[in-house]
Amino acid sequence: MNAPVFVRDLAKSYRVHEREEGLGAAMRALVKRRYRDVRAVDGITFEIGEGEVVGFLGPNGAGKTTTLKMLAGLLYPTSGEATVLGHTPWLRESRFLTQITLLMGNRSQLVWDIPAADSFRVLQQIYEIGESDYRVRLDELSDLLDLGPLLHKPVRQLSLGERMKVEFAASLVHAPRVIFLDEPTIGLDVTAQTRIRRFVADYNRRTGATILLTSHYMDDVVALCRRVLVIHHGKLLYDGGLADLATRMAPYKLVVVTLADGASPRFDEFGEVVASEEGRTTVRVPRESAAERTAAIIRAFEQQVVDLSVEDPPIEEVIDRVFSGERPLSQVRS
């Protein structure tokens, strides 16, 4: 219970109105409605320690955002318990709200018609930040995010990338101890994504804030999180190191062999050939026999091998295998 984020058997069901397509069904629904309970989060349990940056992975509709909303106090759960910094989030006590933030990549919290600097003044009063603290924090955030003149332009005149940086500053000006980030880089170009990633890493290092992040961009997760939670159909499938994820979820490795003179002999006897072009062949081999198969490849093509590497499959591929049902879920549970 001492962890900044503590979650036990947390579940959330939504009641959804359901009807067949067509006019007849629409008319029937006027009189009698049919509802179905959808279990968005189905009894998940985890803890996050002080200063950790944890990635929350899962396909659309897996329950990531619903979990984040419950932990930020926006949603009441159907059952289970959670504490964030010792508070029950959905009671939304002021003491709790002043110590957390939830930044949603597709949701703006700034007043569009005025410069962000004026919205920041409102936040200063809401969070009771003293003038000198306010100045120091704003300078620091300006510095990290390179805000400069952006604060003095009306928000509606900012580009998406610029606005996102300002949104970040607005979410952090009260120096929250726990930060929930929901798709913080969605829609941003590669440069802006990289900058935001670097900022989150820096911010975590400087302040020791605890961060739980969802993203569809694996680059975000790889750059920021050593630990990941994988959720699918509302259930937690994996909780552990990012590096171990591949080991648990993908029972194979990739041997990439480049032969001299662009030769492409048959590699079928060593494993499944997944790519082959201009003398460079990628062979998928069972993880447990990777060393043995690699040695066999070297023996077979000793004179021709120019380059050879043994790699874990890309993390996107690993996750995709789990979510597409290719890998039985029972085998990946941590």
Add this chain to the structure above:
Amino acid sequence: MKLLRIYRALLTAQLQATAQYRAQAFLYVLFSVIRPIVFLAAWVAVANARGGSVGSFDVADFAGYFIALTLVSHLCMSWFAWEFEQDVAQGNLSPRLLRPLHPIHYAAAANISYKIVTSIGLLPILLLVAVSFHARFQTTLEHLLLFIPSMILAAVLSFLFDWVQASTAFWITRSSQVSFVLGRVSFIFGGQIAPLALLPGVLGTIAYALPFGYMLAVPADILRGGVDPARGLLLVGAQALWVLLFYAALQRVWRAGVREYSAVGA
């Protein structure tokens, strides 16, 4: 003190935002004057056809009433229910729920700043109408002293009433229709078509038993000096009771509603 500082910052921000939409403010002022003037013109025609008066109201009384009503309805206006439907349906409420400040304060600041900006245009127009129609105001100092609390209570009541309606958005997707229906009821029982004193028979009694008149007709009547101060005091007391009732109702509805909130989208 903390709340005062927050309001100062919110108003500074909101006034800037509101001031950017001059055309909207101008159209609003025009719209808020046109409707009561149409009713005023109609009542003037009726009064003239009946030898100069209807009940206790002659043309100058009607002018005084509708001018006072325009001012009161301007200061009482609350349109939050119309916006809140979208805020709930699309999840825009979420960022405000995450702040340690009740969302009602953002709406209150937006409401006040909008009225400050638009009043600048409204007051001279009302003055012009008052002169053109030789409006009669029998206002005494006592009336003015009563009008201040009455106006404040009417504005607070209207705002709370609006918020209770808005909160139905947690359960009803098109909750603005609730406001639409209540707006029509207010049209009759709030004193927008006719002064409450002219409502026939039982309608007048019903009007004083409902909250609508306490947001509009009551302060308007006090401002034009249309009620004696003793009765005015009684009516202000009734306004205070309605405020307490709607404050309690809002507490309950809001608390239950937030539990229903599904924070759609994000």
